[in-house]
Amino acid sequence: VRSAHIIAVGSELLTPHKIDTNSLFLAARLEEVGIALSGKSVVGDEQVDLRIAIATALERSDLVITTGGLGPTSDDLTRETAADVLGLTLTEDAQILDTIRARFRSRGMTMPDANRKQAMVPRGATVLPNPCGTAPGLAIDTRDRLLVLLPGPPRELQPMFDAHVLPRLTRESAGQRVRRRVLKITGRSESMVEQSAFPVYSTLRGADPPIATTILATPGQIELHLSAVGSDIDAVDRALDSGVRALQDALGDAVFSVDGRSLEQVVGDLLRAQRKKIAAAESCTGGLLLGRLTDVPGSSAWVVGGTIAYANDIKISELGVGVDVIATHGAVSEPVAVQMAEGVRQRFRADIGVAITGVAGPGGGSAEKPLGTVVIATAAHRSQVRTFRFVGDRPMVRNQSVAAALDSVRRLLLE
Amino acid sequence: VRSAHIIAVGSELLTPHKIDTNSLFLAARLEEVGIALSGKSVVGDEQVDLRIAIATALERSDLVITTGGLGPTSDDLTRETAADVLGLTLTEDAQILDTIRARFRSRGMTMPDANRKQAMVPRGATVLPNPCGTAPGLAIDTRDRLLVLLPGPPRELQPMFDAHVLPRLTRESAGQRVRRRVLKITGRSESMVEQSAFPVYSTLRGADPPIATTILATPGQIELHLSAVGSDIDAVDRALDSGVRALQDALGDAVFSVDGRSLEQVVGDLLRAQRKKIAAAESCTGGLLLGRLTDVPGSSAWVVGGTIAYANDIKISELGVGVDVIATHGAVSEPVAVQMAEGVRQRFRADIGVAITGVAGPGGGSAEKPLGTVVIATAAHRSQVRTFRFVGDRPMVRNQSVAAALDSVRRLLLE
Numbered sequence: 001v002r003s004a005h006i007i008a009v010g011s012e013l014l015t016p017h018k019i020d021t022n023s024l025f026l027a028a029r030l031e032e033v034g035i036a037l038s039g040k041s042v043v044g045d046e047q048v049d050l051r052i053a054i055a056t057a058l059e060r061s062d063l064v065i066t067t068g069g070l071g072p073t074s075d076d077l078t079r080e081t082a083a084d085v086l087g088l089t090l091t092e093d094a095q096i097l098d099t100i101r102a103r104f105r106s107r108g109m110t111m112p113d114a115n116r117k118q119a120m121v122p123r124g125a126t127v128l129p130n131p132c133g134t135a136p137g138l139a140i141d142t143r144d145r146l147l148v149l150l151p152g153p154p155r156e157l158q159p160m161f162d163a164h165v166l167p168r169l170t171r172e173s174a175g176q177r178v179r180r181r182v183l184k185i186t187g188r189s190e191s192m193v194e195q196s197a198f199p200v201y202s203t204l205r206g207a208d209p210p211i212a213t214t215i216l217a218t219p220g221q222i223e224l225h226l227s228a229v230g231s232d233i234d235a236v237d238r239a240l241d242s243g244v245r246a247l248q249d250a251l252g253d254a255v256f257s258v259d260g261r262s263l264e265q266v267v268g269d270l271l272r273a274q275r276k277k278i279a280a281a282e283s284c285t286g287g288l289l290l291g292r293l294t295d296v297p298g299s300s301a302w303v304v305g306g307t308i309a310y311a312n313d314i315k316i317s318e319l320g321v322g323v324d325v326i327a328t329h330g331a332v333s334e335p336v337a338v339q340m341a342e343g344v345r346q347r348f349r350a351d352i353g354v355a356i357t358g359v360a361g362p363g364g365g366s367a368e369k370p371l372g373t374v375v376i377a378t379a380a381h382r383s384q385v386r387t388f389r390f391v392g393d394r395p396m397v398r399n400q401s402v403a404a405a406l407d408s409v410r411r412l413l414l415e
Numbered sequence: 416v417r418s419a420h421i422i423a424v425g426s427e428l429l430t431p432h433k434i435d436t437n438s439l440f441l442a443a444r445l446e447e448v449g450i451a452l453s454g455k456s457v458v459g460d461e462q463v464d465l466r467i468a469i470a471t472a473l474e475r476s477d478l479v480i481t482t483g484g485l486g487p488t489s490d491d492l493t494r495e496t497a498a499d500v501l502g503l504t505l506t507e508d509a510q511i512l513d514t515i516r517a518r519f520r521s522r523g524m525t526m527p528d529a530n531r532k533q534a535m536v537p538r539g540a541t542v543l544p545n546p547c548g549t550a551p552g553l554a555i556d557t558r559d560r561l562l563v564l565l566p567g568p569p570r571e572l573q574p575m576f577d578a579h580v581l582p583r584l585t586r587e588s589a590g591q592r593v594r595r596r597v598l599k600i601t602g603r604s605e606s607m608v609e610q611s612a613f614p615v616y617s618t619l620r621g622a623d624p625p626i627a628t629t630i631l632a633t634p635g636q637i638e639l640h641l642s643a644v645g646s647d648i649d650a651v652d653r654a655l656d657s658g659v660r661a662l663q664d665a666l667g668d669a670v671f672s673v674d675g676r677s678l679e680q681v682v683g684d685l686l687r688a689q690r691k692k693i694a695a696a697e698s699c700t701g702g703l704l705l706g707r708l709t710d711v712p713g714s715s716a717w718v719v720g721g722t723i724a725y726a727n728d729i730k731i732s733e734l735g736v737g738v739d740v741i742a743t744h745g746a747v748s749e750p751v752a753v754q755m756a757e758g759v760r761q762r763f764r765a766d767i768g769v770a771i772t773g774v775a776g777p778g779g780g781s782a783e784k785p786l787g788t789v790v791i792a793t794a795a796h797r798s799q800v801r802t803f804r805f806v807g808d809r810p811m812v813r814n815q816s817v818a819a820a821l822d823s824v825r826r827l828l829l830e
Binding site: 019046056303311348 | 733
C-alpha cells in the first residue's frame, strides 16, 4: 500500500457544527506504517455522492477507508453503496446476526428489525468484529485495491482498526516507519515553551534521522510532538530519545510526562507508589478535579473522595472553614483555600488534601479579584497555597484550574 | 445556487495534527443563504488530485469553493489547476501586480519574483481583493456553475468571503434560507428513537417545504436535527415547528429540549423556576455530575454542592449510610443509593438530593452486579431509585450515569 484515501460518511459532518476527527486518528496510524494520505472526503447521506467518492478514491489510492454509515437506520448506506460500486452481492451472515441478537439480549432487549441489515456482507469480504458496538466492519479486496469500511464512533473504530486492519498493513508495508514521542507540559504558556525549546530545535533537525517537531496547546497543557522516519527503528528511537532528553533538560520539571500518561495518571502513579490517598475540596471547579482523578481506572486505590462546596455555608459546615475567615478575606482567598484543603484532608482521613476556590465567571469578578482569579492549596504535613490569574471563558478557567491543582499535587509528591 | 462543495488544498491538512476548519465557517455562512453542502474534500499538493477534485465537484455541485494553494511557492497550484480544468488561459493582471508590489514596498521590501504568479488571472474571472494578504481570490463563472478560489489563512479568507462572495450568493439565493431545529433526547437508545420517530418521517418529508432529518448519538444523549429550505421563512419555521411537535408526540417526555439547551441547563432552569436547590452524592462518577451541573453559568443559584464518596467509609461517615446496609446489600445497591441521596440532601440542606453508585469498570464487576451496573436515587419529599445496566467502557458508563441522574432529577421536577 502506498497511498490512502479516507471518506467520512454522514450529513452531520457537512453542518457547521461537527467535524470529522476519525481521519486524524487514521492518518496517525497509517503514518506509523509509512502510508501517506493522498486525500480525504466527507459526503452526506446522498447515496450517489458516496458512490462517486468511493469510485474516484479507488482509482487514485490503493487503500480506501470509509468511516460511518454502518448503523441500522435508513440513512446508513455505506455497506450497500460499497457493494454496489464493486458489483458485489450482499448476503446475510448468520453468525453476525447471532452476535447482534446476543448483544441486545444481554441488555434485556430484543433486536429491532432495523439492525438486521448490519449482518449483510458483500461477497468475498472479511468481517471485522466490533466488540464495542453492533456494526461489524468490512475489508474488501478488489483487484490490487483494499476497501475498508469502519463504523463512525471513535470508540468502535479505533480498537477495530488496531486489531484487524493495522496488523495487515504493517505486514505489507516492509520497512519505513514513522516513530513519535510526545512531551506533555503544564504550568507554562505556549510562547514560554517555544522560547525554552527553540535552542534545541537545530539539534533536532540536525539529528540522524532528522526530527520534526509540532507544538499543540490546550487550556492547562502543552504538547511537544517529535517524529522521525527511517527503516532502522532502533536508530530512529535512539535519535528521538536523545531529542526528548535535550528538551527535558531545557524545560525542566514543567515536563510531566514523556510516555503518554495524562497528568491525573502521573499523580495517581505517584500516590500509589507512596501509598498515599487524596481528597479534594472544590468550589468553582465543582467536581471537575475529582472527575479527572476518578477517570483513571483503579483510582479507588488512591482517591478517597471529596466535597464540592459551591455555597459558602457548605465551606463552613462541611469543611470547617471559619465564618470569620470568609468574612475577612472572602471565599476566594488563600486562607480559605488552605482551610478547605486541611478540612477535607481531616474529614476524609486522607494523606493529602487539595482545594480550589476561584472566580470562573461569567459573573462574580471584582477589581481586586477579577474573573480568572483562582486560589489552589494543598495540605499534607504542611500546607502550600498559590493564587493564579487565568485568562479565558468559564470552561477555560475551570480546565486551567484543574491542571494547576493536579500539578500542585504532583510537585508536592516529587518534593 | 442549490448545493456547494468545498475543497481544502494543502498537504499539511492530510497530517494527523491539522484539520480543515475553514469549511465550518463556510458551511455556516452558506447555510444562512440556504445553500447546503453536498460534500467536502481535502487534497494535498499533488496537482492531479486537485484536478480530479475540482472536476468531480463541478459535476455534482453548482458552487465549488477551494481554500488554499494561492500562495507564491511552487506547491501552490490551485489557480493554475482551476484554469486548466476549465480550459481557460491565464494572463498577468497589471493592477494586481501593482497592488502586490505596493504591499511589499510599504514594508520596505522588494517583491520576490515568486509572487508574480499571484497576479495571474484566468480569462473572464472576477478578482476578489485581499486587504489582509498578497493572494487575491478569484470567482469564475462557468456554464451554470460558480468556482470560487479563496486563500487558506482564515484571517484572509473570512473577510474576503463576507465582502465579495456572500453578497452575490445572497442576491442570487432570492431569499432562500435553511432553518434548523434540534430535539435532544435521553434515556433511549439510537435504534429505539429511530423506531419511534420512523412513522413521523414520511410526514416530515411530505411537509411543505420538505424537512430533512439527521440523527446524532453520544453516550447518554441522542439528537434529532430537522432542517428545511425555503424563501418564506415564516412558512419554513411553521413547517419545522409542526415537525418538532409531531416528533415530541411520538417520543414523549424522552425529549428534554427543543431550544438548544443542554440537559444540565434544563434541570437548572427547572430548579431556578421552582426555587429549589440541589446537592449530589457521587461514587463511580466521582464528580462528573456536579462538574456538569456547575458548568452552567449562574449555577451557584441552585447548586449547593455535594460529596464525592468514592470509599465506603466515606459513604458511612460523610453521608450517613448504614454500615449494616452496605454489609447486607453492597455499596452498589438501591438501599445505599437512597441513603446517599437522603444523606447529602440533609447534610447540605438542599431541597433535592441525587446519588449515583455503580460499577464503572474496568475492574470490580461480579455475576450479580456486572460492569455497567449503576444505581441512581433522588430524594425530595420522598425518594425514588432505579438500577441501570449500561454498556460501554469506563468513560461511557460514567457519561451515561450522569445523563440518567440528570434525567431522574428532571422527571422529579416535572411531576
